[in-house]
Amino acid sequence: MTFDVKTYNVIAQEGIDVFPKDSYTVNQTEKPDALLIRSQDMHKTAFGTNVLAIARAGAGFNNIPLVKCTDQGTVVFNTPGSNANAVKELVVALLILAARPVIPAIQWAKKMGGADVSLQTEKGKNHFDGTELQGKRIGVIGLGSVGSKVARAAYDLGMDVVGYDPYISVEHAWRLSNDIPRAESLDDVLNDSDYVTIHIPYTEQNRNLISAEELAKMKDGAVLLNYSRGGIVNDHDVCEALDSGKLRLFMTDFSSPEVLNHDKTVVTPHLGGTTEEAEVNGAKQAARTLRKYLETGNIVNSVNFPTVEMPFEAPLRLTLIHQNIPNMVGRITTILANREINIDNMINRSRDKIAYTVIDAAALSEEQVEELEKELMTIPEVIRVRALHNHA
Known part of the structure; x- marks a missing residue:
């Protein structure tokens, strides 16, 4: 299966390179499977239910409509820590500038002229006392x-x-x-x-x-x-x-x-994470997070869905996004039982009103998988069903 990822803003090439060319395309379709963004205002940017996930290369996510994404089963990720060092260094610089009037002193020094620069410096520097x-x-x-x-x-x-x-x-x-x-x-x-x-x-x-x-x-x-x-x-x-x-x-x-x-x-003009290193870190982390979700269904660093990680060892994996209400797991597993599908492994986690269930099972034919997906979607509270195949 090939996934298409649409990018917004300038994404570092190191992040794009995370996607293998034999199983991913970038900006090649009008209906991408995932979005990789930085500061793009997704409140004003149209995207449909075909978008399985949005990854923000950065920590902030207030530019993404979380309610819409959750309701339609789009998992939203951020990249906590990817720009942490960049922000830290900027804050340290500003603390120093708050304590010492360095910039006004530099500006004053640039205006000095004449042969008595040293004398002017000694007299003028007293205007720029700071603290430690x-x-x-x-x-x-x-x-x-x-x-x-x-x-x-x-x-x-x-x-x-x-x-x-x-x-x-x-x-x-x-x-x-x-x-x-x-x-x-x-x-x-x-x-x-x-x-x-x-x-x-x-x-x-x-x-x-x-x-x-x-x-x-x-x-x-x-x-x-x-x-x-x-x-x-x-x-x-x-x-x-x-x-x-x-x-x-x-x-x-x-x-x-x-x-x-x-x-x-x-x-400062939103400089916190604006370093070459932070942009590369964020792009690579966001791309890896998308790959993990698209290929295995595992969710890490989501801001609207629970963290769910389970080794993908069985031939088939079913992932279901559904409302967090009683007996959902029972209704899901009953459908599998009626079809005589044995469950190898399963995990269910919830976050507020949403829940996520991952089920591993033996291999099924494409026709069986398609029929199973359709039946699972007949449960009114199920929002999205995906079938993933383990090619390892």
Whole structure:
């Protein structure tokens, strides 16, 4: 079987090369099996039920209509950690720029002229006094792939680091150094931090997580950084906090007219993951994730479906996306039993209102497989059925 993958935006060639040419085509049909994207706004981009999966080469996924995808059985993947180092390094650079007025000093130095450059330098440099990061307290909100790296880098710079993440995974908790304490509440991070940096995904629950009420709890003259997603910080409230002096500086990768035109903000044009290495990492990880799902039905790093991994050792694999309601597995297996199909292995997992069932069985003829798929689709709550053949 050949799969076609449609790409949007510029995808690194190293990612495209992950797809074997004997079983994949890229941008060759009007009805692709999968989409590989970066920042393309899929809310405004038409795609049909023929799309089995969408992989986002990056961590954010608010440019993808998750409800639509889930309802039609399209699995959405992201690539957590693929750009984590790039974002970490940018945040470290901005922390230094927040502490030391390096750019204004460079701009001033370029305007110097004449024979007394050394004398001008000695007199002028006093206008560019800064502070050191060592010993300053930084609160890191979100301790996932990026936040944990930022916390570690800040600790290595000699900062007093405190992290907050009520949803931290076991995997990231193990990776986090014991030297970095975790706060019990958001208030514990905000109250005494000289710097606060945000590294959490955008969700409706996190919308305006930092607004007037939270800003009022921050230390006077603190610096706030948002290198996570737009919408997590209320831009209007931040500008008011800058005007009042509550905040000294706001640094962000996500622009709005109000923030962009404020003289106490530093806005970068969505540079977080914009490095050659991060783009290659994201493209390769996204492509590998698509291949795993298309070829084996296994789901890893999905943002709308449960994680499901089972070794594909039998000749035939059936995958079913269906509503998460009682007795679905019983209704599915009854159909197989009536056809005298023995189940070699099976797994069922759910996530909110959706469930995913994988069944391995002995080989069937193409006609038998086609008839089985049709009968399984007669169950009203079944959204999608796929039959995969093990050619190993």
